[in-house]
Amino acid sequence: MTDHKKGRPLRRRSVLKALAAGTAALAAPSLIHHSIRRAHAAPGTIRMMGGPTVALKDWSQFEKDTGLKMEFTSFNVDDVGALYNEILANDAGERFDLINTLAGVQKPMVKQGQVAQLDTSRLKNYAGIADSVKRSPVLYAGDDKDWAVPLYYNADSFGYYPEKLGLARPPEALNWDILLNNEKTLGKASIDGDNIALMIGGMYLKDRKLAEIADPANMTASEVKTAADYMIERKKAGQFRNLWKTYDEQIANFVNGEVLVQRCWEPAVKDVKGRGQDVEYATCSDFHINWMHATSIPVQAAARENLEEIYRALDWFLGGSYAAELAVLRGYTGSRMDLGLEYAKAAGWPADKIAAVEANITKVKTKFLNPNFWIGGAPDDLAAHDAEMARFRNA
Amino acid sequence: MSAMRKGQAGTGVEQAAIGTITVLWVLGVLLPILSLLVISFIQGKGLGFVWAFSTKAYADILVDFRIEIVLRTLRIVAAVTLIELLLAFPFALWLAKGLKPGWLKSTLLILLVVPFFLSPAARTIVWRSILGSEGLVNIFLAQTGISPEPVSWLLFSEFSVHLGLIGPYFPSMVWPLFISFSLIDDELIKASRDLGADAFTTLRHVVVPLALPGIAAGLVFTAIPMLGDNVASTLLGGGNVALIAESFDDLIRAMNYPGAAALASLLVLAMLLAFLVARLVLARRQASEGGIFAEMQA
Structure with a gap:
């Protein structure tokens, strides 16, 4: 009751639960189901919730290496609000042993006491991860503790048609003018329909020294307004054919001939290339957008009897098998690409697959040496970003 | 007992x-x-709330661009609802009064139910391959020489959003009208014709007044769900046509729950007002018709 006193902070969880009380009778079947599910947590099985790109097509190697079964539940982790709801209001930690998020999103969950502190001495592959990754601003909370392991990461840019635009192919570097400020691509460019579009605007302005922006991935209200003003100016100039929201839309934009250049995910370019189109994913001289997927152990799981199995599973994700598989499947860089290459060679993989693994090692040496901005899932002033994004979309 | x-x-x-x-x-x-x-009316703070009365959410919502989004949504919904009424009225009248019961009528009625079983995204996305830069319409325009360059406003524009909304909501307008027309006694229509009224006069003075509850229901069933539609604006607006449903998504994604609740409350208020206006119009209409009948009886 003290929560309800004027001015005292009231946790969203308690409000949601109080509001739900009136409908508890209607929810009775699911509550019963929930308690049964908790009671039947099976040892020998790892229950993991994470983004769809985390999942492998086949978990047999995981099962062979760890002796555990994988029960993977896909969740749109990019939808940060829904993810927080799942963790805070729906007690995801009661149902999962491992929770994967975009790195950065886990930080508020650490503050809320939802994440167990990691004992990294139980992860034999952890020490070999580069410090620049382990201590990246999206992963490290600055408290000298480890809360999440980096699963994979990437340096994002944009996809483009080199022939049609008369541009060089990677690894020759291009710059972001091609997407944001170019007569040739006017009306034939596309960009994210979410806050990342504004962050890109902020990165561009900072890189060109057109505005004072401390961290484009975590802007203040006035900084994000400056970035939005610039993006609105470009939108009004007719630069963007559309703003996309989903992976399928990225593919459709390329395949249907709507764009010549598009800010997109690397797997989208991989996919479109597979359909016979001459598309490349740019290496940039000015900046890249770095992001990471992180995995943590929910605080509830830390008290469970299968904690040793959870650590065994987590360590497998930091090993060579997962890094190599993911490099081929998605083109993403695993935490330990050195182990990935070792694994691929030892397993006798064909040359093209080994080349895909090596490409990720090269990527770390090239793209990650260029200026980079790490983006987390949720900037501190999310409301300001949201309001400015709505203004940009409405322009 | x-x-x-x-x-x-x-x-x-x-x-x-x-x-x-x-x-x-x-x-x-x-x-x-x-x-x-x-x-x-609660203050949001990070992932939590502060239990203090606040109108901040309304102040955040009632800013120029959000008002613009609300007005644009109302304008598009009103326009599409009117188009639906114009298209559905003759179709439903023909279906109810012009078509004898048989396989054709049954088939058409079944076809009207089909859209309810299709994914909204699946039935909307097809417009992209028709209206896109390399879509069917642009290929036709290029091959006939009407427009050698692709017409860009066909897709990712208000035009495509209007078009994308018409199909999914057509049955919502047809069904209430069809039921309303079906309930009109054929003898009343015959009597009107026997008394020398032409088709238009019969339509205006007999059919429309008697079908008014169906027209009102059609307008409500079409316009209200359309207010919450985010499929057409997302897939066919391409970020160039912001509608209110997307604002809800964005506010919830940003965990601005008081903002989303304020926007929803305003929408509920707008719907209540629209309902009250419709009810008043119908009541006045019924009262005046009651007066005519009373005079006739006298």
Whole structure:
């Protein structure tokens, strides 16, 4: 009751639960189901919730290496609000042993006491991860503790048609003018329909020294307004054919001939290339957008009897098998690409697959040496970003 | 005595049923709406709330671009609803009065139900391959020499959003109209013709007044769900046509729950006002018709 006193902070969880009380009778079947599910947590099985790109097509190697079964539940982790709801209001930690998020999103969950502190001495592959990754601003909370392991990461840019635009192919570097400020691509460019579009605007302005922006991935209200003003100016100039929201839309934009250049995910370019189109994913001289997927152990799981199995599973994700598989499947860089290459060679993989693994090692040496901005899932002033994004979309 | 007991038992069952439905309605409908109202007046703070009365959410929502989004949504919904009425009225009238019962009528009625079974995204996305830069329309325009360059406003524009909304909501307008027309006694139409009224006069003075409840229901069933549609604006607007449903998504994604609740409360208020206006118009219409009948009887 003290929560309800004027001015005292009231946790969203308690409000949601109080509001739900009136409908508890209607929810009775699911509550019963929930308690049964908790009671039947099976040892020998790892229950993991994470983004769809985390999942492998086949978990047999995981099962062979760890002796555990994988029960993977896909969740749109990019939808940060829904993810927080799942963790805070729906007690995801009661149902999962491992929770994967975009790195950065886990930080508020650490503050809320939802994440167990990691004992990294139980992860034999952890020490070999580069410090620049382990201590990246999206992963490290600055408290000298480890809360999440980096699963994979990437340096994002944009996809483009080199022939049609008369541009060089990677690894020759291009710059972001091609997407944001170019007569040739006017009306034939596309960009994210979410806050990342504004962050890109902020990165561009900072890189060109057109505005004072401390961290484009975590802007203040006035900084994000400056970035939005610039993006609105470009939108009004007719630069963007559309703003996309989903992976399928990225593919459709390329395949249907709507764009010549598009800010997109690397797997989208991989996919479109597979359909016979001459598309490349740019290496940039000015900046890249770095992001990471992180995995943590929910605080509830830390008290469970299968904690040793959870650590065994987590360590497998930091090993060579997962890094190599993911490099081929998605083109993403695993935490330990050195182990990935070792694994691929030892397993006798064909040359093209080994080349895909090596490409990720090269990527770390090239793209990650260029200026980079790490983006987390949720900037501190999310409301300001949201309001400015709505203004940009409405322009 | 036994009949009386049966009657009393029947009344008891009826009262229990009414009581149960009322409780469910309060819990399932009224409580969430009241929760919306309460949340819209709470202060949001990070992942939590501060239990203090605040109108900040309304102040955040009532800014120029959000008002523009609300007005644009209302304009597009009104325009598409009117188009639906113009298209559905003759079709439903023909279906109810012009077409004899048979396989054609049954088939058409079944076809009207089909869209309810399709994914909204699946039935909307097809417009992209028709209206896109390399879509069917642009290929036709290029091959006929009408427009050698692709017409860009066909897609990712208000035009494509209008077009994308027409198909999915057509059955919502047709069904109430069809039922309303079907309930009109054919003898009344014959009587009007016998008294020398032409087709238009019969339509205006007999069919439309009697179908008015169906027209009102059609407008409500079409316009209100359309207010919450985010499929057409997302897939065919391409970020160039912001509608209110996307604002809800964005506010919830940003965990601005008081903002989303404030926007929803305003929308509920707008719907209540629209309902009250429709009810007043219908009541006035019925009162004036009642007067005519009273005069006729005198």
